[in-house]
Amino acid sequence: MFVFIGVAIAGFVLLRLQPDVVNVAFGSPMAFLRFLTIATPLLIAGLGVHACLTTGRILIAGEGIYAAGGLTVAIVGTSLSNTPLGLWAGLTLAFAMGGCVGLLISWLRENKGVHEVISGLLMNYILQLLTRYLANGPFRDPTSDAPHTRELPWTLPLLYPGADVNIGLVTGCIMAVFYIYVFHKTVIGRYIRSLATSDGVTHVAGLPPKRTRIFVMVVSAGIIGLAGAISIGSAGPFRRFPSDFYGSGVGFDGLIIGLLAGPSAWLLLPSTLLIACLSHLSDALSLATSLPRQVGSLAGALLFLIAATLRYRNQSRS
Amino acid sequence: MTLIPWLSATTNLGIPVMLAATGGLICEKSGTAALFLEGTMLTAAFIAIRTGGGVTGLICGLFSGIAVTSCHYLLVNRANVKDVIAGVGLNMLALAATSFCERIAPSAESVPTLSTTSGVLVASACLAILIACLANPRLRLRLDITGESALQAQIFGINTSRVKLLAHITAGAIAGIGGALLPLMGIGTFVENMTNGRGYLALAAIVFGRWDLGAVIAASLGFAALDALQLFASTQGINTDADLLSMMPYLAGLIALVVRTKRTGGPAELST
Numbered sequence: 001m002f003v004f005i006g007v008a009i010a011g012f013v014l015l016r017l018q019p020d021v022v023n024v025a026f027g028s029p030m031a032f033l034r035f036l037t038i039a040t041p042l043l044i045a046g047l048g049v050h051a052c053l054t055t056g057r058i059l060i061a062g063e064g065i066y067a068a069g070g071l072t073v074a075i076v077g078t079s080l081s082n083t084p085l086g087l088w089a090g091l092t093l094a095f096a097m098g099g100c101v102g103l104l105i106s107w108l109r110e111n112k113g114v115h116e117v118i119s120g121l122l123m124n125y126i127l128q129l130l131t132r133y134l135a136n137g138p139f140r141d142p143t144s145d146a147p148h149t150r151e152l153p154w155t156l157p158l159l160y161p162g163a164d165v166n167i168g169l170v171t172g173c174i175m176a177v178f179y180i181y182v183f184h185k186t187v188i189g190r191y192i193r194s195l196a197t198s199d200g201v202t203h204v205a206g207l208p209p210k211r212t213r214i215f216v217m218v219v220s221a222g223i224i225g226l227a228g229a230i231s232i233g234s235a236g237p238f239r240r241f242p243s244d245f246y247g248s249g250v251g252f253d254g255l256i257i258g259l260l261a262g263p264s265a266w267l268l269l270p271s272t273l274l275i276a277c278l279s280h281l282s283d284a285l286s287l288a289t290s291l292p293r294q295v296g297s298l299a300g301a302l303l304f305l306i307a308a309t310l311r312y313r314n315q316s317r318s
Numbered sequence: 319m320t321l322i323p324w325l326s327a328t329t330n331l332g333i334p335v336m337l338a339a340t341g342g343l344i345c346e347k348s349g350t351a352a353l354f355l356e357g358t359m360l361t362a363a364f365i366a367i368r369t370g371g372g373v374t375g376l377i378c379g380l381f382s383g384i385a386v387t388s389c390h391y392l393l394v395n396r397a398n399v400k401d402v403i404a405g406v407g408l409n410m411l412a413l414a415a416t417s418f419c420e421r422i423a424p425s426a427e428s429v430p431t432l433s434t435t436s437g438v439l440v441a442s443a444c445l446a447i448l449i450a451c452l453a454n455p456r457l458r459l460r461l462d463i464t465g466e467s468a469l470q471a472q473i474f475g476i477n478t479s480r481v482k483l484l485a486h487i488t489a490g491a492i493a494g495i496g497g498a499l500l501p502l503m504g505i506g507t508f509v510e511n512m513t514n515g516r517g518y519l520a521l522a523a524i525v526f527g528r529w530d531l532g533a534v535i536a537a538s539l540g541f542a543a544l545d546a547l548q549l550f551a552s553t554q555g556i557n558t559d560a561d562l563l564s565m566m567p568y569l570a571g572l573i574a575l576v577v578r579t580k581r582t583g584g585p586a587e588l589s590t
Contacts, residue, residue: 058403060406108575108576112575114575114576117353117402118522118525119575121518122515122522122572122575125518126565126569129565129568132561133559133561133565137559252410255406292418294414294421301407301411301413302411304407304410305399305407305408305411309393
């Protein structure tokens with residue numbers, strides 16, 4: 001709550017000092033739709049990270065998984081361009097690709113004792129270089145000078161003509177509602193959440209803690225892979241996987257969202273809107289002033305530390 | 319084909335990773351996960367170049383490393399943030415802050431650098447001091463007991479906060495020197511995200527070396543040798559993809575973690 005109040009004050013100060021920036025960011029319907037486009041993958045990625053955090057595990061490989069999901073949909077979508085199944089096969093395989101990475105990380109954690117943060121960070125670098133190699137090498141568009149894959153023959157159904165807001169936003173909202181219902185209203189969800197503090201309750205309930213954690217991380221990573229796929233499938237006129245897709249920061253932003261939301265899934269939406277707002281405002285700020293876009297990353301990193309401090313401070317008090 | 323360029327690149331890349339790993343080892347032995355190594359190295363590299371390079375840059379890099387690890391100490395031991403989360407947060411902050419500053423005012427294209435021989439001498443001096451400290455039974459025992467069980471250490475009258483603070487300062491100083499040597503022994507300028515995961519490789523070397531100083535040094539040099547393959551291939555005109563070769567040390571790090579199953583040898587207080 002303190003974070004949200006602090007950010008609201010910062011936003012008010014920004015509004016007073018730089019009204020043009022806020023006007024560029026939210027002053028027109030199209031600007032607001034751009035904001036929703038930014039928020040869509042963040043919501044889905046944040047959801048994935050949050051689900052994993054509820055079991056006491058940190059899915060830090062989100063950035064790499066997001067890129068892997070995006071590349072998967074680009075490859076599958078262009079390979080199956082002549083069939084109507086290309087879109088759905090791409091999204092499904094992107095989910096599966098993310099799930100495979102999640103499976104590897106969680107298997108290493110639960111069975112080999114390798115901390116998921118260390119393996120996840122190394123996995124990020126591996127996926128970054130691997131996706132760059134594939135987009136720049138075997139799957140590069142031969143007709144273009146720029147390093148990216150071929151153009152997807154389809155795009156995700158748009159919600160508003162002329163803007164990139166698509167069905168991904170609706171999917172994200174439905175997933176969020178479903179997630180809140182499962183984790184807050186069902187018995188299994190409550191048992192899974194108890195894993196963050198102790199294995200005992202879950203074990204007594206008949207759910208094997210290790211396998212449950214692995215399952216949740218697989219699904220979480222799959223969701224982040226799906227976020228990457230939705231991002232590539234909705235990239236307006238581009239619809240390609242660029243070789244530098246990795247640095248988009250959605251995976252790390254998802255981690256900030258997950259931490260900001262804390263143990264409550266209800267706070268996922270406001271956290272997502274806050275981070276999307278930050279990203280959108282930093283873009284507008286860099287357009288209106290000479291400040292670099294990295295101001296958003298700087299604010300995000302500070303928010304991460306504040307959110308982590310508050311979350312874990314509360315935990316240790318309880 | 320001569321292997322001298324590869325050995326030279328291995329030395330230049332290996333010394334920073336090795337110093338970061340040995341610094342991180344001290345912190346891990348006190349029971350705190352040293353995930354901050356990446357951010358510490360990056361900050362030190364940035365400060366070393368911004369303060370004019372050379373010996374001044376090296377000393378400023380050392381102090382910047384101490385500043386980063388002191389922040390980590392405060393977050394973990396005063397604000398009760400999980401050590402892993404605090405480390406990741408500081409790494410993100412270091413990356414964002416250095417990139418932001420670099421975009422506003424780019425670093426000088428070239429500052430006075432240090433020769434490889436100087437780098438080796440500095441690293442040897444650091445290691446000698448570290449080995450001397452660890453050879454002192456009183457210091458070693460305090461560090462080990464704190465890492466095994468802070469509660470028992472307190473029962474024995476050991477001030478665990480002080481031990482952890484000293485371990486953080488030592489880790490910051492050594493990793494700071496390592497980070498500063500990265501540009502000072504190399505290109506002589508700062509590039510955004512120039513550590514590029516080497517702090518995490520240092521961490522993997524600690525786990526792979528099972529918290530044993532000699533094994534950690536060997537592991538970090540091994541990772542650096544793989545890291546240097548890309549530079550070697552480009553200088554020798556070998557036609558391989560740079561991205562695939564760059565992936566090797568990270569892949570090796572991950573495999574190394576898998577091979578060394580169940581963190582045997584690690585301090586019991588480390589977060590699991």
